[in-house]
Amino acid sequence: MGRLQGIGRALVIAGAGVSLGGLGFWAGRTVTEPPNDPTQRIVPVTYTVEVGSVHRTLEFVGRADWPKAVPVVATSVGVVTSIDSDSLSALADGAVVMTIDLQPVVVVEGSTPMFRDLAEGTVGPDVAQLQTMLAKHEPGSLEVNGVFDRRTQDAVRLWQRSLGAAPDGVVQAGEVAFIEGLPRRGILAVSIGSHVAPGEPILEVLAGAPVMSFELTREQAALVPADGATTVEAGTTTWPAALGALVDQPDQPNVQWQLQSPNGGPVCSAPCLALDPAATTPLRIRVDVVPNISGPIVPIGAIRTEPAGALVVVTTDGTHLPVTILATVDGLAVVEGVPRGTQIIIPSVMP
Numbered sequence: 001m002g003r004l005q006g007i008g009r010a011l012v013i014a015g016a017g018v019s020l021g022g023l024g025f026w027a028g029r030t031v032t033e034p035p036n037d038p039t040q041r042i043v044p045v046t047y048t049v050e051v052g053s054v055h056r057t058l059e060f061v062g063r064a065d066w067p068k069a070v071p072v073v074a075t076s077v078g079v080v081t082s083i084d085s086d087s088l089s090a091l092a093d094g095a096v097v098m099t100i101d102l103q104p105v106v107v108v109e110g111s112t113p114m115f116r117d118l119a120e121g122t123v124g125p126d127v128a129q130l131q132t133m134l135a136k137h138e139p140g141s142l143e144v145n146g147v148f149d150r151r152t153q154d155a156v157r158l159w160q161r162s163l164g165a166a167p168d169g170v171v172q173a174g175e176v177a178f179i180e181g182l183p184r185r186g187i188l189a190v191s192i193g194s195h196v197a198p199g200e201p202i203l204e205v206l207a208g209a210p211v212m213s214f215e216l217t218r219e220q221a222a223l224v225p226a227d228g229a230t231t232v233e234a235g236t237t238t239w240p241a242a243l244g245a246l247v248d249q250p251d252q253p254n255v256q257w258q259l260q261s262p263n264g265g266p267v268c269s270a271p272c273l274a275l276d277p278a279a280t281t282p283l284r285i286r287v288d289v290v291p292n293i294s295g296p297i298v299p300i301g302a303i304r305t306e307p308a309g310a311l312v313v314v315t316t317d318g319t320h321l322p323v324t325i326l327a328t329v330d331g332l333a334v335v336e337g338v339p340r341g342t343q344i345i346i347p348s349v350m351p
């Protein structure tokens with residue numbers, strides 16, 4: 001079944017920052033056109049250009065949708081006698097996840113499921129999977145050929161002794177769970193003392209990393225740049241991310257923006273230890289709408305448009321300096337073309 005983390009509605013906190021090299025900044029009314037009211041007059045205000053930086057970040061609440069879980073079922077009647085919870089966060093090849101009737105249940109890398117007992121004389125890909133795991137314990141001592149021969153039986157006995165199991169040289173169907181693509185996250189379907197029967201799930205194995213996304217309104221989506229630098233936080237863990245597909249279904253009130261890693265693929269690779277598939281972990285999504293940009297900062301109200309279309313600021317001696325706007329936040333702009341310390345004029349409307 002699909003699993004859901006950190007369910008939340010959209011937005012949103014907008015964070016904007018302006019830094020002027022430790023100095024206070026001027027904030028006044030922005031005027032771009034002369035007043036039409038004849039009772040008003042324009043009084044010039046002097047502003048000294050300082051170097052600083054601006055940025056704006058939008059924050060959203062996101063979620064993580066886990067892929068469908070693959071069940072691991074019991075193959076015999078028994079009672080769960082112990083559980084190794086630590087192994088569930090990253091199921092590894094050869095890990096003991098629990099014991100049933102004191103017999104270890106071990107996860108082993110393999111695409112062929114465990115469907116029979118493995119003993120001397122058995123042949124098949126499941127035997128090869130077992131041999132591959134055994135060879136990791138004793139490198140060079142066992143040939144991986146898919147044939148359960150005497151050397152394989154001896155290796156099984158050594159392995160069973162290391163687990164504290166009876167070294168009979170036979171691997172019963174319920175003692176091993178072959179799982180493809182380890183390591184993966186595991187979710188318990190039983191607890192200590194649970195009675196299990198053949199076919200009952202004892203463990204669910206997630207098929208991969210979660211898909212992270214967040215919801216927002218269409219109006220909000222229009223404000224978010226598709227290439228905006230993005231981060232995802234879950235608790236104390238932070239991942240760099242990028243905006244992926246924007247899912248817009250006409251019959252839904254909101255749109256969904258999916259996330260991916262900066263290089264494509266999942267934001268966090270399996271097993272995503274910072275996320276608990278069995279619990280709700282809210283995601284904090286930050287998207288840079290205006291990246292941190294430094295340079296001379298001037299109030300937007302000081303920027304004028306010349307008849308030919310050029311943008312300029314006017315100095316106190318009447319010089320028109322052409323400028324290029326690099327970024328704007330909250331009535332202030334980072335520009336090119338004005339040296340630090342230049343005194344410029346800002347028209348201010350007075351009654």
